[in-house]
Amino acid sequence: MNEISPLVVANGEFYPGQSGTVELVAGQLPSGNPVSIRAHVFRSYKPGPTILFIGGVHGDEINGVEILRLGLRKNVFANITAGTVVVVPLLNVYGFNNFSRDVPDGKDVNRSFPGNATGSLASRIAHGLSKNLLAHCDLAVDFHTGGRGVFNYPQIRYSPDDEEALQAALQFNPPVLLSSKAPIKSLRRSAQKSLGLSVLTYEGGENLRYDGHSIHEGIAGIRRLLSARGMLNLLHEEPEREPVQVSASSWVRAGRAGLFQWTKRSGYPVRKGEPIGIIHDPHGVRPNKRILSPRNGFIIGHNNAAVVSQGDALFHIGY
Numbered sequence: 001m002n003e004i005s006p007l008v009v010a011n012g013e014f015y016p017g018q019s020g021t022v023e024l025v026a027g028q029l030p031s032g033n034p035v036s037i038r039a040h041v042f043r044s045y046k047p048g049p050t051i052l053f054i055g056g057v058h059g060d061e062i063n064g065v066e067i068l069r070l071g072l073r074k075n076v077f078a079n080i081t082a083g084t085v086v087v088v089p090l091l092n093v094y095g096f097n098n099f100s101r102d103v104p105d106g107k108d109v110n111r112s113f114p115g116n117a118t119g120s121l122a123s124r125i126a127h128g129l130s131k132n133l134l135a136h137c138d139l140a141v142d143f144h145t146g147g148r149g150v151f152n153y154p155q156i157r158y159s160p161d162d163e164e165a166l167q168a169a170l171q172f173n174p175p176v177l178l179s180s181k182a183p184i185k186s187l188r189r190s191a192q193k194s195l196g197l198s199v200l201t202y203e204g205g206e207n208l209r210y211d212g213h214s215i216h217e218g219i220a221g222i223r224r225l226l227s228a229r230g231m232l233n234l235l236h237e238e239p240e241r242e243p244v245q246v247s248a249s250s251w252v253r254a255g256r257a258g259l260f261q262w263t264k265r266s267g268y269p270v271r272k273g274e275p276i277g278i279i280h281d282p283h284g285v286r287p288n289k290r291i292l293s294p295r296n297g298f299i300i301g302h303n304n305a306a307v308v309s310q311g312d313a314l315f316h317i318g319y
């Protein structure tokens with residue numbers, strides 16, 4: 001972006017020093033009410049990178065929406081000293097209003113990128129984001145939580161072949177860094193492939209539930225990232241911390257159905273053979289089944305479901 005040319009986002013133009021909100025058209029409800037997605041744009045006088053922070057790509061993953069709400073409310077973005085920040089706290093407004101990950105036809109926006117202007121609703125939302133915002137950005141951070149009762153320990157996932165993303169992830173400095181390939185047609189994978197744009201995926205907590213630790217780590221990571229890029233002055237020095245870095249992960253699944261209790265949870269290292277959970281027979285007849293960690297590693301996610309079926313994902317172990 002030339003420093004005196006305007007940043008054009010949907011129906012808004014932003015010159016250096018200008019901030020405001022724009023509405024991206026996102027269709028209409030069957031009742032005829034229009035639906036739009038709100039983006040907040042903050043452009044400093046001083047040139048610098050353009051960073052997008054986005055939440056609610058999955059409509060029921062509320063921690064990211066809260067992290068960005070706090071950033072807006074506490075003027076983290078309004079106080080930038082260089083570059084441009086674009087904030088979309090809630091992309092999938094359909095899912096948010098329906099307490100759902102997906103849009104009403106059951107399609108997943110994060111499996112619909114780069115999208116299509118005449119495709120399914122999820123594909124249209126993805127297309128609107130790709131065309132109006134992603135094309136202008138130098139970096140994006142996409143905020144998620146675990147789905148279906150799975151709790152994710154606060155972590156950044158980045159693509160293994162993306163050096164720029166690794167640098168940004170280290171600047172964000174979350175408790176855990178996971179190098180992992182993003183799913184096909186996800187925002188992270190598609191943006192890197194079609195636009196050369198590095199995307200960090202932040203995961204913290206579980207769907208439809210606040211998690212204070214994940215929210216705190218999310219907002220602290222945003223501050224650290226902006227500060228490291230020369231876009232924000234931090235008021236106080238952060239204590240040094242080395243993230244736990246893992247480059248592979250696998251799920252421990254339920255060997256049988258029943259009532260599940262974890263005895264060790266996310267955020268802790270585990271040793272091979274260590275008991276981490278238990279499955280009970282609801283009638284108390286069959287003996288309890290202990291779940292042992294299959295390897296040395298670090299628990300980066302666990303299932304909070306009380307009732308599980310055979311094969312359900314119970315523990316996500318990074319190593």
Ligand SMILES: [Zn+2]
Pocket residue numbers: 057058061144145
């Ligand atoms: Zn998600």
